[in-house]
Amino acid sequence: MTKAGLEAMAVKGAGGVTTKSLSIEPRKGHESPIIVETECGMLNAVGYSNPGIEDGIAEFSGWDRPEPLIISIVGKDEGEFAALAAKVEKSRKQLNCTALELALSCPHTPGFGVMAGQADPEMAGRITKAVRKETRLPVIVKLSPSVPGEVEAAKHAEKSGASAINMGNSLGPGMKIDINRGKPILGFGMGGMSGPAIKPIAVRCVYDIYEAVKIPIIGTGGVNTGQDAIEMMMAGASFVGVGTAVYFRGPEAFKKIEGEMRSWLKEREYKKASDIVGVAHE
Amino acid sequence: MSETFSPNIPIQTARIGKATKESDKVKTIELNTRLVCEPGQFIMVWVPGIGERPISIANNDPLTISVANVGKGSSELHKLAPGALLSFKGPLGKGFRIQDGWKRILVVGGGYGVAPLYFLAKMATAAGLEVLGVVGARTAKDMIYEDKLYLVTAETFVTTDDGSKGMKGNVMVELERLVNDPKRAPDAVFACGPERMMLAIARLCLKEEIPCQLSLERYMKCGLGMCGSCDLGGKTVCRDGPVFDALETLSLKGFGEFKRDASGKKVFF
Numbered sequence: 001m002t003k004a005g006l007e008a009m010a011v012k013g014a015g016g017v018t019t020k021s022l023s024i025e026p027r028k029g030h031e032s033p034i035i036v037e038t039e040c041g042m043l044n045a046v047g048y049s050n051p052g053i054e055d056g057i058a059e060f061s062g063w064d065r066p067e068p069l070i071i072s073i074v075g076k077d078e079g080e081f082a083a084l085a086a087k088v089e090k091s092r093k094q095l096n097c098t099a100l101e102l103a104l105s106c107p108h109t110p111g112f113g114v115m116a117g118q119a120d121p122e123m124a125g126r127i128t129k130a131v132r133k134e135t136r137l138p139v140i141v142k143l144s145p146s147v148p149g150e151v152e153a154a155k156h157a158e159k160s161g162a163s164a165i166n167m168g169n170s171l172g173p174g175m176k177i178d179i180n181r182g183k184p185i186l187g188f189g190m191g192g193m194s195g196p197a198i199k200p201i202a203v204r205c206v207y208d209i210y211e212a213v214k215i216p217i218i219g220t221g222g223v224n225t226g227q228d229a230i231e232m233m234m235a236g237a238s239f240v241g242v243g244t245a246v247y248f249r250g251p252e253a254f255k256k257i258e259g260e261m262r263s264w265l266k267e268r269e270y271k272k273a274s275d276i277v278g279v280a281h282e
Numbered sequence: 283m284s285e286t287f288s289p290n291i292p293i294q295t296a297r298i299g300k301a302t303k304e305s306d307k308v309k310t311i312e313l314n315t316r317l318v319c320e321p322g323q324f325i326m327v328w329v330p331g332i333g334e335r336p337i338s339i340a341n342n343d344p345l346t347i348s349v350a351n352v353g354k355g356s357s358e359l360h361k362l363a364p365g366a367l368l369s370f371k372g373p374l375g376k377g378f379r380i381q382d383g384w385k386r387i388l389v390v391g392g393g394y395g396v397a398p399l400y401f402l403a404k405m406a407t408a409a410g411l412e413v414l415g416v417v418g419a420r421t422a423k424d425m426i427y428e429d430k431l432y433l434v435t436a437e438t439f440v441t442t443d444d445g446s447k448g449m450k451g452n453v454m455v456e457l458e459r460l461v462n463d464p465k466r467a468p469d470a471v472f473a474c475g476p477e478r479m480m481l482a483i484a485r486l487c488l489k490e491e492i493p494c495q496l497s498l499e500r501y502m503k504c505g506l507g508m509c510g511s512c513d514l515g516g517k518t519v520c521r522d523g524p525v526f527d528a529l530e531t532l533s534l535k536g537f538g539e540f541k542r543d544a545s546g547k548k549v550f551f
Contacts (some may be wrong), residue, residue, distance in 0.1 A: 002546065004516035004535060020510065020546070028544040032334040033326070034503040037289035045409075046509055059546070110364075180295040181369060183330035214515040247508050 005062050009066040013254030014242070017067060019060055020190030021103045023076035023112075026052035026086065031187030036176050041195025041222070042244055043174055045188035047110045048074055053087050060096045060124075068098035070140065076111050078123075078130035089135040100137045102127060103167035104153075107192045113169075119144035125156030130160035142166040145201045145221060146173075146192075154209045167203045168220025168241055170194045172236050195244040198222045201231075203235045210236025210278055224248060226260020233273065234280040291506070293328065295369040298362055299344060302412075304426040304442050307495060308350050309360050313368060321402035322497050322525040325370040326505040332358040336502040336520065338425075338474075339373060339398040341404070348397040348426065374505050375524050378472055378495050386412040388460060388468035389435075390453050390483060392475025393419060396427040399474055399499055404434040412436050416456045418475070422447035437466075454482055455460060459492050459527035468492065479549055480528030481538030484528035494528035500541055511542065 006017040015229055036043050043269060050056060053073070063069040071088050075081040081102060081222025088100055092176060104124055106113030113230025117123050141157040143150050155164045170192020178185050209217055219237025222244070223229050229240045245253040295313035299504075303540050304310050313457035317325075320456045327347065328334040335355050337347045347358045360370065380387070389399040389407055396417050403413045415438035419425035422442055431438045439456045440448025449455055451476070462467045473483045474497035500512035500519040507521030515534030517523065540548045 001510035001515075002513040002542075005510050005518075006514045008516035026545040026547060029503070032503055033328060035506055036293070037506075039289070044504075044508075046503075049503070049509075049511065049545055055547055088422050155316065161332055168395055174527035176370065178295070178330075180293075185293065185328075187333055202314055209311075244508075247506055250507075 002042050003063070006060075006069070007022060009251060009254065010065050012251040014068060015254075015259055016098070016239075018069060018070040018072050019056065019252055021048055021072040022048050022050050022053045022056035022084065023048055023074050024053055024080055025057065025099045028068065035053060036185045037247075038174075038176055038193070038195075039197065041193055041197035042247060043045055043172070043186060043191035043193055044170060045186045045191035047109050048112060049107065053084055055167055057087065057091045057095060059168070063093065065098045067215070069096065070101050071095065071097045072101040072103050072142075074103045074106070074112055076116065076141040076165050078127045081127045082130040082134050085134040086130040089137065092135075092137060097137065097213075099140055099163070100131070100135055101142055102131060103142045103169070105142050105146070107144065107146045107170060107172045108188060108190055109172045112179060114146050115145050119147050119150070119151035119153060121149050122155045124153040125160045128157045128160035128162050129168070131254055138163035139201045140164045140166050140218065142169060143205075144169050145198070150205050151212045154213050158213045158215050160202060162215060164216045165209060166218040166241060167214060167237070168218070169200060171198045172202060194222070195248070196222045196224050196228075199231075203231055206232060206237050207235040207280065208282060224253075225263075226257045226264055227256055229261055230264055230276060232277050234278070235280045236281065238274070238277050287472070290376070290434070291371050293369050293371050295367055296345070297366055298364050298366050305347065305424055307352075307424070308348055308426050310340065310346060310348045311362070312341075313345045315345050317345040317373060317475070319373035320377030321405055322398055322495075323375050324505075324524060325372035326374065327359070328369040328371070329358065329362070334505070335359070336374075336505055338398040338497065340402060341401050348394065350394045355546065366367070367400070371505070375520055378381060378497070378525050380406060380409070381470070381493070384411065384469040386466070386468050388414045388416065388457070388471045390416045390457055390473040390475070391418070391427070392453055392472060392473075392479045393424070394426065395433065395467055395473070395475030395497070398431050399472060400427050400434065402472055403431060409433055414460060414462065414468060415439065416453050416460070417464035418439065418442070418453035419447075420444065420543065453479060454486070457483065459487065461486070461492060470494065473497070477541075478495045480531075484532050486515050487528055488532065496528050496531055497525045498523050498531065501544060503544070511544070511546065513542065
């Protein structure tokens with residue numbers, strides 16, 4: 001995703017935007033097909049295609065919109081994460097970014113995320129700690145619904161200095177086989193599941209983490225409508241992540257979701273959206 | 283109650299009916315199927331083990347594509363013989379739009395860009411419009427679709443860089459002549475080809491106040507508006523395009539200047 005692409009999403013109503021995850025070296029990502037639609041969702045195996053941290057910082061520099069810009073980084077180990085964080089910290093003025101996100105949870109890229117054990121509690125803590133030393137930016141730790149231990153991982157991240165948890169990434173890995181060809185469709189064979197099909201799992205993860213940590217939670221996974229966003233907030237999310245909805249509803253998804261949330265809240269005479277955060281726990 | 287769930291954009295599979303050579307570099311593949319689609323739209327063509335590539339639709343019935351041999355994926359597509367299976371999703375993207383009241387249109391194709399314009403010319407002629415064509419290529423040997431275009435246009439003009447066929451020069455020579463010819467001046471111009479050519483056409487049409495639509499090309503990975511690899515100034519070429527109004531393209535940062543590679547790095551034209 002380019003800076004112009006993120007600006008377009010912000011103009012279309014996104015309350016904040018997160019970059020594609022930046023790695024030390026440029027990455028072409030996985031072979032195509034990288035996305036395939038499934039029943040009530042999609043599978044993706046993008047494989048962290050990105051121009052690398054140097055070109056990435058140049059790309060996203062000069063963010064001048066009011067919506068917060070979150071820089072996402074992805075490394076092979078805590079050393080790489082720390083080095084990436086240091087680079088972002090050095091350029092934070094020119095980037096004009098609001099926070100740094102650590103993607104620990106991709107389920108389909110060898111050497112990264114779940115496939116490197118980064119979403120495990122201890123490793124999540126270690127990476128957060130290493131990054132915390134390098135930057136004064138708020139640090140968001142993006143966890144996985146695909147492996148057990150997300151609650152422990154959230155606790156470790158909080159203890160290691162995380163400012164927020166992004167609970168949610170694609171779920172899996174999963175696979176879709178084209179029955180006319182008798183072959184897996186994705187170039188990488190398998191990929192992460194997203195979209196409405198995974199929402200119940202994301203909601204449950206947010207619900208459990210809300211009981212375990214004090215830092216705010218971004219609920220990500222399957223949010224397609226305003227009603228979905230309300231549900232995620234009732235589970236405990238202070239913010240809601242949206243991705244695959246753009247496929248089903250176009251870039252207008254953000255405005256549509258906001259409108260649906262507003263009318264739902266108004267009908268029930270809620271003054272502000274934050275009043276519903278965590279109500280499912282009361 | 284819906285008993286089954288199916289994707290919005292399914293993958294379809296058909297057999298190749300015919301594969302013909304257009305030039306040393308270009309092969310045309312006809313599938314044993316038809317597709318409801320508009321000229322200017324494209325399909326993501328998939329062969330297991332080879333990957334997925336965006337290719338513009340050169341005809342709807344039978345579904346036809348022309349493939350330039352420009353890399354690993356397309357050279358594998360060139361090897362496919364009649365009877366082989368080809369899978370695709372689509373039609374994808376936004377195609378050319380013909381406005382009510384237009385009586386004469388001009389299609390301008392450079393290099394491989396002429397294929398979707400053949401489909402447009404065919405449909406426009408069938409709808410009763412007068413269609414003029416300009417086809418440009420480096421040399422006579424590289425020229426494709428010129429013979430097909432003659433059949434679906436009132437007149438077709440040809441240019442080559444080296445003068446080995448038609449007028450010597452690029453398509454702009456013919457384009458400038460036609461827009462200034464009162465008997466041939468078009469109500470709209472449709473173009474597809476190298477981006478510097480389309481930039482020149484967009485500027486000319488702006489100056490002459492002629493509506494103009496361009497079919498653009500960018501490195502495209504998903505074709506569904508999700509991965510961001512085909513970004514052009516905040517627009518996705520795969521979903522917002524590939525056909526854009528020329529006025530809009532002139533306002534998009536990067537048009538005529540740079541594209542991006544698989545990692546998202548800028549590659550200047």
